[in-house]
Every structure is written in C-alpha cells, then in structure tokens.
Amino acid sequence: MSNPFVLIQSFYEDIVYSGLREDYAPAKRKKTIRFNQFILLILIAHFVCVISYFCFGLYISALINLSAAYVFIIAYHLNLRRKYLIARLVSIVNLNLYLVIMNYMEGLKAGEYLFFFPYFLIMTFIISFRKNFIELGFAYLVTMVSLLFCYYVCPQENHYQVHIVNMFGRLYESNLLIALILTTFFSYAIVRINRNNEEAILKEKQFVDTIFNTSLDGVFILDAERLAITDCNNRALELLEIDDKRQIVGSPMESLFTKEHIQLFRGIKGSPGDERINSWQGELSLTSKKDNTIFAFVNVVPFFEDSRHFWKISILDISEIKMTQFELMKAKQKAESASRAKSRFLSNMSHELRTPLNGIIGASHLLLQEQYLEDQRSHLEILKFSSEHMMTLINEILDFNKIESGRFELENVPVNMRAFLRKLETQFSVQAHTKGLLFNVDIDENLEVEYLTDETRLNQVLSNLLSNAIKFTQKGGITLGARKLSSSSKKSIIQFMVQDTGIGIPAHKQQEVFDSFTQADTDTTRKYGGTGLGLAISKRLVSLFAGELMLQSEEGKGSTFHFNLELEINENAKLYINDEKVKQLPVFERLRVLVAEDNFVNMSVARKFLTKWGIEVHEAVNGLEAVEKFRRGNFDLVLIDLEMPEMDGITALAEIRKMQPAIPAIAFTAAVYEDMRIDLIKKGFMEVVPKPFRPEDLHNKIQKLVANRA
Template structure:
C-alpha cells in the first residue's frame, strides 16, 4: 500500500513538474520551466498547509486570502503550460508580493508573515536567470522592495479583525518562522544541488571536448600569435610530427616546429582587434622531429581569447595520398608511352602488312582471270580467301585499337533503315546462298521514317553479327530484322536483330564471348578461326549508339543478338508522294476535314495529298485552336495529332465530342506504345494513322470512315 502511494505521488509530481516542455528547443528554457513548475507546486503545498492551520485557528479571512493566492498561482501555472513563460513568472512574483503585503496587514507584524521574504529572495534567483533576464529580475526586486516598504510603514503591529484568541500572535509568529525556515532550507538545498549538477555537467562537457580534440584525425596546434610560442597540441599532432612527448613542445618557440615561410603565411592573415581574423587554407610540407617530410592540408583559424590572439592550426596528413598520386602519375606516363608505342606499332605494321597483302590479293584476282590449269583452281581460291581473311583480321585489330583509344565518333547523317538493311542484305546474300542457308529480312512496316545516325558504323555492327551468324551456321536460316519499339514526334527507339540456327553458345560462356580475344572454346577457335575481336568491337560500337548488345542463345539451337538504339527523326526529310499508287487514288468529292497538326512540314504534305483527293482541309496548329474551329464550322471528319502544344490531341477530341459525339476521328501520330490502337479507341478515336504515313493507308481509312457514317 505504501509503495502504491509513493508511486502515485511520484507520478503526480512528474506530471506537474514536467508539463509544458513539449517542443521546447532550448535546454536552458526547459530547466527554467521545470524550476518554475517546482516553485508553483511547492507554493501550493505550503498554501494548503497554511489553509488547514488557519481554519484550525479560526482565521477564516487569512484562509480565504491563501485560497485566492493559490488560485492566481494556478493561473500562472496555466500560462506556463501555454508557453507564456514571462507573463507566468511576472504574475507569480506580483501575486506573492501582494499576498505577503495583505497578510502582514491583516494579521499584523507580530504574526511575522514577513519571514516568508527569506525564502522568497531565494526563489527569485531560483526561477529567474540573472544573466539572461536582468530586467525581469530588476522588476521582481523592485516589486519586493515596494512590498517591504508597505509592510514596515503601513502595517500595524497587531490587527484584531480576526484574531481574538490569547497568545495567537505568538503561535502565528512561531509557525511562520518554522515554515519560512523550512522553505529557506529547501530552496538553499535545491540551489546547491543545481550548482553541483552544473559543475558536473561542465566537467563532463570538458572531458567530451578533450576526447574529441585528442581523437581527431587532424593534428591540432594552438599557437600564441603574439608571443609566437606553442601553447597546446593534441595527440594526433604529437604522432604526426613524431614528437617524443607533448611536454617537449608545449611552451617551445614556434620556429622550433614551423619554418619562417609558415610563420609568414600565418602572420599574413588579416586580423582586427577584438575579433577573429580571416583564416587560411592550403597545402604545406613539414619536417618531423625525425627529419621525415610530412605533406599536409593545413587550415589556420585565428581567434581571440580574453583580448589575446591565437592561431589554431589543423594539419591533415596527405603523405600517402601524395605518394599514391605520384605513383599514379608515373603509371599514367608509362601507360601513355605504351599506348603511343602500340599505336605507332599497329600503324606501321598495318602499312607493312597491307602492302604485300594488297599485292597478294591483286595477283590472286589476276591469276583467276587468266588461263590456268583446272587443278590450280583450288590452290588459287585458297590463296585468295586466305589473303582476304588476313586483311579482315588486320582491319579488326586496327578498329579495336581505334575504339579503345576513344577516337571513334559517330556521324549524324540522314539514313533510311529499309535502304540500309537492303545494302546489308546485298552484301551477304551471296555468302548465305553459297552455304545453302535461307536469308530472311524482317523489317517493321512502321520504319518508313528517315533517321539521323551513323550509317557506316551501323552497317559495321550488323555486318559483324551477320558474319558470325554465317560462320557458325551450317543449315537452317539467318534472319536480319528491325522494328520500331517506341516513338515520339522527335525520336524513335529501333531494335535491330540478327538470328541464326547455328551451333549456339553455352550459358556459362555467354558473357565471356564479348571480351577481347575470347571465343566460346578452343575447339571453336581451331575449327572456325578468328581473333575473338568481332563481338568485342561490335559491343563497343553499340555502346556508342547508347545501346547494349544482348544475347539469347541455346547450345545447338542457334543464337539471337539484338540491341536497341534511340534515333533522331529527320524532320527535314522529303516525303515521297509521287508513287503510282498515290496517283491512282480516287477523289472523295467536296468534303471538309479539320486537321490539327503543329508540325508545318507534316501539315503541308497531308494538305497537298488531301487536296488532290478533293478534300477541303481546315488547319489548326494546336488542340485549343482545333476545338474553337470545330465549334464554329461543319466538318465530315477530324484528323488530330496526339502531341500538340497548349492542348494535346486526346483532350481536344474529348472537347469536340461534347459538340458532336459521332464525328469520325483519326489519330495522326508518331508515338508508338503497347496496345496503342486499343487505348486510342477507348479515348474516342475511330482509326490511327502512324507518322510517317503512307498516302494509300490514309486514303483507305478516310474512305472507310466516311462510308460507315454515310
């Protein structure tokens, strides 16, 4: 039972004392708030004791005054909870002084209510900080002195308004003396305990600072800027400069450790009397006590302590970094020399090898064109093919060296993907036929646009992949493909693919084959030959297109190499509209079509085509203008681009549908994404014409929509 009461009292005490601390950022404010709450709690307990004693003596007016004062103290406590700290303290000081003045007047000086001024003076220093709240403390003392003056000048020795019992003043005098002494002793003990805790906190803080100071990675020196002596240093400084003992350096002249150049730099810092000067940072070298050189990054901070100037020197050891940097520079120089030697060697060797090889290849071709014995044909073919193979190997090594040195830059010229693939097909069709393989070309119908890219390097990538596919495939087929993955009005992502039904690549070798001078296994090298550079070169070339060469292969079933490249659409490409199919397309008669397109070239081409078909085209350069024109005019069909400024095509169509729900609408777009057609149908479009468009396809879809709404 006693433990329960003790825990209840402790819980009540903590609830009262630690209230009003939520979100208080300052530690000093938190402490001051706690002290104020302790003061209020103690005052209320003292008031409670006094009220009981007054009721027992029949001093009802005194009891009423105590209750009124307690009520005002509770108001101050509530102000403190609401963070009106200053008002709470001022109200408490004023209330306490008024209470003492009134009590001294009602009971008389012989009752000795003025004894409570003893603990009160201690209370003021307890809850009011002298350094931070001087004005507040001045107010408190002024009110207290005024209250004391009132008591000693205006209060009678004895007042019999409520005192009618003999010796009552003596009893009041003794009880007030005991209570005031108890309060004074309590507050004295509290102040002594706070001071002791503050001293412990200061010592702990100093110990913490010393720990940080001595465990810093920087060597730190404190120098007297006026006497030019070393006043202090940390453990890292002793270790860094190989000083035997800290006592050997503290108090020593500055030039015993720092050179004249160092001191000149320190003195060159700008300083002003009474304030810290401008610091300095930079790299310096020091000589340790054992004559070892220490390279360091130094930070010098001037500061003033009690009008005396000091320098704080922080030294971060850079010796290992300097040595590593020096070794790296030496290694770099060696690598550059080796690279230059390799480049010169390859250049010279290529010239020396190509010259006789050109002679051998040329002579072989001449011999094959002249009369020769039938049994010599196989020998001449071996001579020609071997020399051509040697030329391929030399070219691969030179290409690899050029790419490795970063000297390959992509061109940016107009390229038609269909035409490019036809060139590659023509280059390899004879080789494929000679091996009895089927050569398939799979080109996406949407790849009609002209792109800006490097045709030569793109052909080189596809040629390398096809050469490998032909080399490692004995039967079946080889496929060269390209398809549009996604597209916007400016750029398209195109995926290229070379597929074969050859020997395939084991799963554990599929990463190694992209490394330089590496093939799947030694049997492959012996059987098929090669340097192992083809795929390494191809992978690096693909990376220049911001793509990644990927592989899907199963041993014995063939391989598929593929990569994607984001290509810029050539907006200035001429649209081919003079095809025979276009000339034979019939006219629609006089119909009105609203076309929304922000690209002037696309608008011009489409308008000319539709004019030839008898269509009256009304132009809008953005979605908002299209909606406004549709509201004012009458149209049989709308042709809307999806990507336009101010208002996109989907939003524009939704506004047009509010005017006419049945108007035929065609999406005119260069964008490509998964389930695009189904998505656009849900959004109100009836057909989709991808850009660049085929005139016959546009004509067919317009004709189909007009017939369905007739």
C-alpha cells in the same frame, strides 16, 4: 508496499526535471531545474504556513497562502513553456505582494515580515548574480519597496482576524519559529542542491572530456573575439606533433591557421540564442610543429558561452587519402601516356602493315585475272584469302582501339531503313547460298522511312553478326529481322535480330563471348579462326547507339542476337510519288476535306495526292486552327494528325464532333502502339492511315467513308 522514500524521490524528480528538452544547453538546463526547485520549496513553505494558520483559526491568512500558492503554480507552468523571464517576474512580484498583504492583515506584531529573510534567501538562489544582474537588482528593489511599505503603512495590530488576547505574541513566536525553520531548511536545501549540481557538472565534464579526448578528430576551441586557442584534445596534439597542451593553449590563431583561414572563419554568421547556426566545412592544409604538411577536412561550428563567441574546429586527417589520390593521378597519367603510345604504335603499324598487304592483295587479284597453270589456282586463292583475312583482322584491332580510347563518334545521316536492310540481304544471301544455307528476311513493311543514324556503323554491327552466323552454321538457315516496336511522330524504336541454326554457345560462355579477344573455346578458335574482337566491337558500337546487344543461345541448336535502337525520323525526307499509279485512281466529285498536319513535308505530300483525286483541300497546322476552320466551313471529311502543337488530334476531333457528331474522320499518324486502331476508333476516329502512307490505302479509306455517308 512501495517504499515511502522512493515515492518522495520520484515525486521530487517529476517536479524538478519537468520542462527539460534534449536540445537545452547545460546552462539552460541548470536554470530550469533551479526554478523548479524554488517552486517546490516555496509550495512546501506555504503548506506549512497553511497548517499553522488553521491551528490558530486564521482562515483569511490560510486563504491568502493558498491564493499565493496558486500563482506560484501558474509561474511553474510558464517555466514549462519556456517563458523563463515572465515566470521569474511573476514569482518575485507574487512573493512580495503576498508578504505585504499578510503583514497588513495580521499587523507587524504578528511577525509576518520575518518571512522576508528566508524568501529573500531563496529568491537570490534562483537568480544568478553573475549572469542576471539587472533581474537580481529588480528583485532587490521590489523587496526593499515591499519592506518599506510594510514598515510605514501596515498597522502594529489588526483585529480583522485576531480577537484573542496575547494572540499577536503567540503569532510572532510561531512565525519566528517557522521563519527560522524555513531559513535553515532553505539554506540546507540550497547547499545540498549546489553540491548535487557540482557533482553533476563534474560528472558531465568528465564525460565530455572523455569524448573530447578520445575523438578521432582533432578538435580545437578558439576564442573568436581574442583570436586565441583556448583548448584542444589529445588527437589535435598528435596531429600537430606537440608534446604538451600548454605549448599551444593561449597561443594566437596565426600559429595554427593562416590569415586567409581566419578570414574564412569570420564569414560564418551566428548570434547568441540563434538555433540556426551556420557552419563551414572544407579541405585545408596545416603545418605541424615539425614542419610536416597535414591535409585535413575541417569543420568549423560557432557557439556562444556566456555571450562570448567561440569556434569549435574539428580536423580530420586525410593526408593518406590525398597521397592515395596523388598516386592514382600519377598512375592515371602513366596509363594515359601508355594508351597514347599504344595508339601511336597501332597507327604506325597499321600504315606499315597495310602498305605491303595492299600490294599483296592487288597482286593476287592481278594473277587470278592473268593466265596461270591450273595447279597454281589453289595457291593463288589461298594467297588472296589470307591477305584479305589479314586486312580484316587489322581493321578490327584498329576499330577496337579507337572505341576504347573514346575517339569514336557516330554520324547522324538520313538512312532509308528498308533499303538499307535489303542491301544487307543482297550481300549476305549469296554467301549463305554458296554454303548451302537458307537466308530468310523478316523486315517490317512500316520501315519504309528515313531515319537519322550512322549507316556505316550499323552496317558494321549487322555485318559482323551475319558473318558470324554464316561462319558458325553448317546446316539450316540464317534469318535477318527488323521490326518497328513503337513509334511517335519524331522517333521509332526498332528491334534488329540475327538468328542462326548453328553450333550455339554454352550457357556458361554466353557472357564471355562479348569480352575482348575471347571466343567460346579454343577448339572454336582453331576451327573457325578470328580475333575474338567482332562481338566485343559490335556490343560497344550498339552501346554507342544507346542500345544493348543481347544473346539467346542453346548449344547445338543455334543463336539469336538482337538489340533495340531508338532512332529519330528524318522529318525532311523526300517522299517520291509514283505518278502513274496515282493517275489510275478514280477522282472524287465535290469533296471538301480538312487536313490538320503540323509537318510541312507531310502536308505537301498529302495535298499533292488529294488534289490529284479532285479533292478540295483546306489546311490547318495545329489542332486549334483545325477546330476554328471547321467551325467556319462546311467539310465532308477530316484528316487529322495525332501529335500537333496547341491542341493534339484527339482533343481537336472531340471539339469537332461537338459541332458535327457524324463527320467522317481519319487518323493520320506515325505513332505505333499496341491495339492502336481499336483505341483510336474508341476515341472517335473511323479509320487510321499510318505514315508513310500508301496512296491506294488512303484513297480506299476516303472512298469507303464517303460512300457510307452517302
């Protein structure tokens, strides 16, 4: 069975602490709790009075008490909904109105006016005299008006309820006793509540002081109106190197902050009751009492207490971080200075080394072209090879230094990719065949396009990979591959690949080969030579192209290096037409073709072919114009680019088919994606001609579609 005292305490806490929120300030919590306590006490008083009235048979008085209690419950719910002022006003008016009605119904001789004294006491309790003077004055005024009304208007005796002789005397004695009990009870409750509140406040203050003084931040409380320091914690004293708080509390803000700082704080907006209080945070420098500079991260938050404006300033010491940053800056400057010195040294050494090397290389070539003894040939070949190898090493070191220093920029010039790769084939196939190796080429036919890229650096990467492949392969072959993975009208993604059947690279060494001055092992260095910079330079060059050089290798079976580059198509490329080959194609009779193409060069080339084949060409520069021209004209076939402004080719064809469902349509596109032909046929096209196109392919497809239609 539960303890009655525990049940009563639980009921009391449920009533008194209801309506509290976590974001309430201490003053607001206190105000809410006090009003709930007032409601609880007043309801207890009404409960006692109702019992008394039932004992005397005064049922109208009991009903009035119950009605007044109901209004107090309404005021309690208003308080829960944070309508504090309305709740207190309802309580004050209800209390006085209740006493006036009771005095009128029972008469002054019944002594109902005696309840003004305990109620006056508890009413003063719920309204803070210091904070709510106007509200308290209103309550006193209403009470005085009520008392005067009772004195002048209420009768001495009223026989609506009282019919028993000497009942007024008994009522007076009863009401006097109840008033004394209520006054004593309310006085005790108020004293007890205030004592509990004081204890709670002291505990809360002790708790806050503990947090305040154990904070890692130095905290200052400043009066924003008087511009004076009102409080600070222990950490703040340590930062400022002050022994006693009394040395700074009460001091003007200028003793801690500059005028610029104070002006900055004043720009923080805020007002009492404003839940969206702005704050300021940033880095400031302070000076301690011993003239030591403190670099700090400062957070300033405004707050209000009793309508007074304060600033809470939190200071986090970042002096060590600042010193570390300063040291890092010094180290960075030293490193940059050393890097510049290294660059100057390499530049000077490059000049000094290249000059005699050029002489040695030139002299060795001249000697090989002149008459020499047969036994001298091997010495001259060694001289030529060694000097050229030395020049290659110097160039690699200089290139690597240039990339590391960030002074390496790529060019963006037109390059015919297929022709470029054929040059590499010509250059390295001879070296491979000389060594007895096969040299295979796997180049996509769709790469007969000009791309904007840096031919020199792309050549450097692939040449390095091919040279390594030949150098580290003793039997088998080398493969140079390039394939277009995907394409749009503007750009293409191309995969480059160099594969060999050489010595391979162990799995645990595959990442290291891309590091500077590193090869797979020391035996490789001794056997094959080199600086170990080739792959490092290649990897960094590929990254400048926004790609990544990847490696797949198995020891003893060979290696594959590959990377993907997204290259921009040169829209202004000159396309060369083999007029003789075009002339051999048959001419069409009375054929009208609508060509939709937004690129001027592509349109010009298509027009030249089509007119040579006797076709009447009508042009549209976007999908919208193509639809309009088709609506006004009569055409035998449409040739439509997929990517156009205003309206794309697929949408344009859908609109055209609404007008003429059976019109032959050819997709004219540079795009490449998986199952492209199947996808475009599903969307209404009958044939696909990729760009750049072969004249015979375009002619054959037009001829096929026209023949099928006939």
